[in-house]
Amino acid sequence: MPTPRFRTDPPSTAPASLAAASSVSADPPAANSRRWWLLAIVALAQLTVVLDGTIVNIALPQAQIALGMSDGDRTWVVTLYSLVFGALLLLGGRIADFWGRKRSFIVGMAGFAIASAIGGAAQNTGELLAARGLQGLFAALLAPASLALLTVNFPGGKDRIKAFALYGAIAGGGAAVGLILGGVLTEYASWRWCLFVNVPIAIVAIAAALPVIRESKAHGNTRYDVPGAILVAFGLGSLVFGFAQAENGWGSWPVLVCLPLGLVLLALFVFVESRSNHPLLPLRIIVDKVRGGAFLTALLSGAALLGGLLFLTLYFQIVLGYTPIQSGLASLPMTATIMIGAGVLSKFLASTGVRIPMTVGPIVGAAGLLWLTGITVGGNYALEVLPGLILLGTGLALIFVPLQNVALSGIAEHDAGAASAAVTAMQQIGGSLGTALFTALYTAAVSSYLVGKVPSPAAQFGALVSGYQSAFLWAAIIIFAAAPIAFFLVRPRRDDLLAPEPAVHLG
Incomplete structure (x- = not known):
């Protein structure tokens, strides 16, 4: 029988006894129950990491006043987190593989909570910046460990599709959840609670992880x-x-x-x-045509999502005058659409395969962003915004649900952490790229609009809307580019997606 084209397992270097030790046979019903609990724990951790990017953005104006930050320092509060997170992701993935995924998960979760507590209690700008750097460091350990735990505990079958569907939905909708939660905490408590909130979440996740998650790690060659x-x-x-x-x-x-x-x-x-x-990153992980296409799709969709969502939030608060809570609630239809779409698609993905949704998703998402280019200063939410959010949420669900399945299909357990880190790194780089690119295009559009116009509030608001429209247009172009990539490259065999599940694996 020929070797499947999509398989990337390296030759085994571990003794048979060690290979056996990495898998634990258990009563199937008990094992199945345990790993669904594991999915809930990992999903909670992933939500914490994803929403942290936007929940802090909501808190920044109050934090700047309270700590006397300059505009440059305010920017660094956001930049430092993404900088450390993105820089250390691949190393964090390999640490999870070699040191142990459960251990890395717990240490990452605990460290993230401690850093959040330090940030929430910060009395000056330096303490807050240090806390954000620490958050990025522990997130770089936590994120790949979380995804690697899913990879090794859901090695195949329809359960894997369901597990990664939920994970993908959180990756796509968590940012909008951060806007809502950040708005509530900022308005009714304090900006500090946008950081403190991570502490109770971490306590719950760690307390649940200790008895549920079993350790797994790579064997054989584990040199850094x-x-x-x-x-x-x-x-x-x-x-x-x-x-x-x-x-x-x-x-x-x-x-x-x-x-x-x-x-x-x-x-x-x-x-x-x-x-x-x-x-650190075996090249066999990224050179496969199918997986490479998935990584490029992650890059482009991450850029469009994070870049586009930023300017939608600015439009709500600056032009329409929404409060932080209203702004978050206005984004809720997109999150709801992603969650509902993920649940529906996960039931049919085994039949449809991944190529169709990953090709159609960018087209639908681009249509949603193009709809948002019709926003005006007057701002009719029901006509100008809501349809675009529903289309964008639908498109993102079609992308993110199959994305993790494709990107991590055929990965050997030895490389689970490294591959998981690579996927997260592509999304992180995409988010940074999108935010920077769309900000530059927004600034150029605003300046162009104001040329020859008499300064007035009406002209200023018109310029802002013109800038947002430009950002949405280019975000639509960026995400649309993922459609031909998915169509021509993301073509795994059905057996690769629905590989028969091996003996129950609990790490």
């Missing part, structure tokens, strides 16, 4: 690739920082220096990995 870790950390960090600074102009020195430097360092990283016998 130190040169690769250094190159990819500085390479990804340079890219994230460069994109984050692009809002100050694409000709500024951080952009001109950091973006080319990041690309050079990542090229060197690929060169080192191709010659290492213990690579």
Whole structure:
């Protein structure tokens, strides 16, 4: 029988006894119940990481006043988290593989909670920035460990599709949940609770994880690739920082220096990995055509989602005058559509396959963003915004539900953490790219609109809306580009998606 094209398992280097030790046979009903509890725990952790990006954005205006931050410091509160998170993701994934995924999950969750508590109690800008950096560090350990736990505990079958459907729905809708929760906490409690809220969530997740999750780790070659870790950390960090600074102009020195430097360092990283016998990111993970297409789709959809959502929030609050709570509730239809769409699609994905939804999803998402280009200063929510949000949510559900299945299908358990980190890194880089690119396009559109116009409030609001329209248009173009990529590249065999599930694996 020929070897499946999509399989990427490396030759086993572990003794038979160790291989057996990595799998635990259990009573199937008990094992099945345990791993669905595991899914709930991992989903809670993933929600914490995803919503943290937007929940803090809502709190920033109050935090700036309370701590006396400058506008530059305020920007760093957002940038520092994404910078550390993006730079250390691949290393965090390998630590999870070698040190243990359960251990990494618990340490990452606990560290994230401690960092959040420090940030919530911050008395000055330096303490808040330090806390945000620590949050990024522990998130880089927590996120790949969470996804790796799903990968090894749902190795195949329809249950895997359902598990990754929920995970994908949270990845797509968590940002909007952050807007709602951030608005409620900021308005009725304090900006500090936008950070403190992570503490009780972490306590619940850790208390549930200790008895439910069983340890799993890679065996055989578990040496760390130190040169690769250094190159990819500085390479990804340079890219994230460069994109984050692009809002100050694409000709500024951080952009001109950091973006080319990041690309050079990542090229060197690929060169080192191709010659290492213990690579940080085995190139077999990313060179497969199907998986590579999924990674590119993650990059483009992440850029469109995070970049587009930022300007929608600005439109609600600045032009329409919504409060933070109203702004979050106005985004709720998109989140609800993603959640409902994920549940429905997971029931049919085994029959339809992944190629159709991953091709149609970007087209529907682009249609939603194009609809949002029709927003006006007057702002008729029901006609100008709501249909666009429903279309965008539908498109994102069609993308995110199959995305994780494709990106992690055929991954050997030895590489689960590394592959999970690679998927998350693509989405993180995409978010940074989208935010920077759309901010630059927004600024250019605003300036162009104001040329020759007499300064007035009406002209200013018109300029803002013109900028938002430009951002939505380019976000639509970016996400639409994922459609041909999915159509021509994301074509796994049905057996790859629905690989028969092996003996019950509990890590």
